[in-house]
Amino acid sequence: NAGVTQTPKFRILKIGQSMTLQCTQDMNHNYMYWYRQDPGMGLKLIYYSVGAGITDKGEVPNGYNVSRSTTEDFPLRLELAAPSQTSVYFCASSYSPDGQPQHFGDGTRLSIL
């Protein structure tokens, strides 16, 4: 039972480069989320999706894009990477948003130099 799988686990980017963080879940959850966690801070919601083809902005969406073409996959795209995007990124999924626990991947640690 894989749960939520994120790739890559680590990545170093140069300023201005682009990349896609991959996230896939095998629990048939409709709801998926992307968070970033900066040192000493809580998780901040970047984008979320309530089902295939439906996405919406969270608290800190600037500099990111998402797509949701299937129930399983929810990739996060960084365009024109900036040092402020250095963070740990977590993908999560849940059966429903009404208090159901979210299942998290193990994160992608991203450094922008």
Next chain:
Amino acid sequence: DQQVKQNSPSLSVQEGRISILNCDYTNSMFDYFLWYKKYPAEGPTFLISISSIKDKNEDGRFTVFLNKSAKHLSLHIVPSQPGDSAVYFCAAVSGTYKYIFGTGTRLKVLA
């Protein structure tokens, strides 16, 4: 504007004793509160939750208490074990798909 606050960045407790982790919130519209545990290099894992219509929920060694009038919840771990050493996050959700997380409390259980 931090809607969910964990004011204690760290806590140390002796093995076998009670650990009490606290969380305060400002939005009275939150419907559910959840606690997650996080080990280094891993994602958060769900621990226990409570609905806003309840004041207590228990699961084994873990109990969450909710005081709506004070907008305060706490997680009690009894007895504490070394394996409980981790960062604990509280989170709240109001049915808008947006879970709001606190900044976490690092618990260290001393053997």
